[in-house]
Amino acid sequence: MSHGRYKSPITATLSGIKDFFRKQQLEDRLRDSDRIDGKTCLVTGANRGLGFAIASELAQRGGRVIMACRSGIPEAGDIIKAATRSNTVEMLPVDLSDCESIHSLCRTLERRGAVIDILVLNAGITPPKSRQSKQGQDLMFMVNYLANFILVNRLLKTGVVPNNTFAGTVKTEQKIARIIFISSDSHQNASAIDYEEFGRYEPYGVTKAINNYSYFKLVLSTMATELSRLLAPEGKVDVSVNAVCPGPVNTDIIREAPLLLRVVLRFIFTLFFQPPVKAARPVVYLCVSPEVSGMTNLYMAMFNRKNMDPKVYDVAEGKKLWNESARVWKKIDPEAEGFLLTV
Numbered sequence: 001m002s003h004g005r006y007k008s009p010i011t012a013t014l015s016g017i018k019d020f021f022r023k024q025q026l027e028d029r030l031r032d033s034d035r036i037d038g039k040t041c042l043v044t045g046a047n048r049g050l051g052f053a054i055a056s057e058l059a060q061r062g063g064r065v066i067m068a069c070r071s072g073i074p075e076a077g078d079i080i081k082a083a084t085r086s087n088t089v090e091m092l093p094v095d096l097s098d099c100e101s102i103h104s105l106c107r108t109l110e111r112r113g114a115v116i117d118i119l120v121l122n123a124g125i126t127p128p129k130s131r132q133s134k135q136g137q138d139l140m141f142m143v144n145y146l147a148n149f150i151l152v153n154r155l156l157k158t159g160v161v162p163n164n165t166f167a168g169t170v171k172t173e174q175k176i177a178r179i180i181f182i183s184s185d186s187h188q189n190a191s192a193i194d195y196e197e198f199g200r201y202e203p204y205g206v207t208k209a210i211n212n213y214s215y216f217k218l219v220l221s222t223m224a225t226e227l228s229r230l231l232a233p234e235g236k237v238d239v240s241v242n243a244v245c246p247g248p249v250n251t252d253i254i255r256e257a258p259l260l261l262r263v264v265l266r267f268i269f270t271l272f273f274q275p276p277v278k279a280a281r282p283v284v285y286l287c288v289s290p291e292v293s294g295m296t297n298l299y300m301a302m303f304n305r306k307n308m309d310p311k312v313y314d315v316a317e318g319k320k321l322w323n324e325s326a327r328v329w330k331k332i333d334p335e336a337e338g339f340l341l342t343v
């Protein structure tokens with residue numbers, strides 16, 4: 001079954017461009033004076049593209065930045081250190097397609113007693129067809145969705161992301177931590193979550209790969225919404241959890257597309273898409289702005305506040321997704337039981 005909203009990557013791309021020309025209501029709300037000195041940020045997939053731009057801007061604003069990446073170590077970090085004159089940028093290795101590697105990253109943070117104030121879940125892929133992860137999952141499902149579920153469970157359970165709800169680690173004077181999911185507005189109108197297929201590997205080709213990209217963003221946004229509910233018991237926000245679509249960004253995310261398609265998309269990307277530095281700004285706004293401190297379950301499409309697809313807000317669906325994600329995680333990972341948030 002096909003899950004996405006778009007029949008082709010060209011229509012998906014053109015739809016992104018249309019949004020790009022809308023007025024950006026909150027564009028001037030990110031101020032140069034919004035600083036995060038002394039705060040620790042972790043950005044996944046920060047060695048290139050949007051993640052690199054987010055990490056650079058957070059370092060520029062005084063944050064200690066951990067770039068959690070599978071490649072570009074240490075070059076990407078060195079570039080940011082030199083450009084921002086920061087000596088508090090470092091890179092830690094992680095392959096988000098592999099549960100063991102995710103645990104290894106978390107263990108490093110736990111051993112150090114790290115406290116992550118701002119967590120940006122950015123890494124994502126657009127493979128042209130199905131591929132299997134080390135633990136036998138669909139690779140796009142694993143990197144774009146389940147890895148994020150695993151990370152938030154373990155980092156909250158162990159208090160690396162400080163919270164009272166699951167770890168009892170927030171000191172009263174401490175500011176509320178922020179978790180930001182990088183979604184995509186292409187999730188709007190993707191099909192409902194298919195639990196028959198959920199966590200089951202089935203080979204597919206390019207059309208379904210395109211559809212699955214927006215579909216997994218819908219799954220991710222639904223999980224983010226459920227997490228925002230879990231972290232605001234009785235309406236009191238413990239950790240803020242927000243999602244953002246950066247809009248069309250001129251990155252190399254299409255590097256694995258079939259050659260002809262890649263040439264067409266590269267042309268459109270270069271001509272119409274915004275540079276990562278600009279696309280990172282709404283993400284950075286959610287990371288640093290005092291205006292959104294303690295606010296949760298916000299969604300921004302670039303600099304516009306917006307609703308996500310209505311399916312994302314369905315409470316029963318959020319709980320079901322959480323339970324199904326836990327089931328799949330436990331099936332593929334012996335360490336899951338110890339770090340699953342009990343809700």
Ligand SMILES: NC(=O)c1ccc[n+]([C@@H]2O[C@H](COP(=O)([O-])OP(=O)(O)OC[C@H]3O[C@@H](n4cnc5c(N)ncnc54)[C@H](OP(=O)(O)O)[C@@H]3O)[C@@H](O)[C@H]2O)c1
Pocket residue numbers: 044045046047048049050051068069070071072094095096097098122123124125143182183184185245246247248249250251252253254
């Ligand atoms: N570009 C757009 O127009 C657009 C629009 C809306 C949303 N987004 C979202 O923005 C986010 C960033 O995309 P981008 O455009 O910046 O793409 P990109 O330039 O391809 O960057 C993707 C990042 O994810 C990392 N990554 C991929 N697989 C990984 C794995 N197994 N383990 C660890 N890291 C992994 C990549 O690392 P490697 O360098 O090692 O591959 C890279 O750092 C994604 O979530 C994407 O869905 C992008």
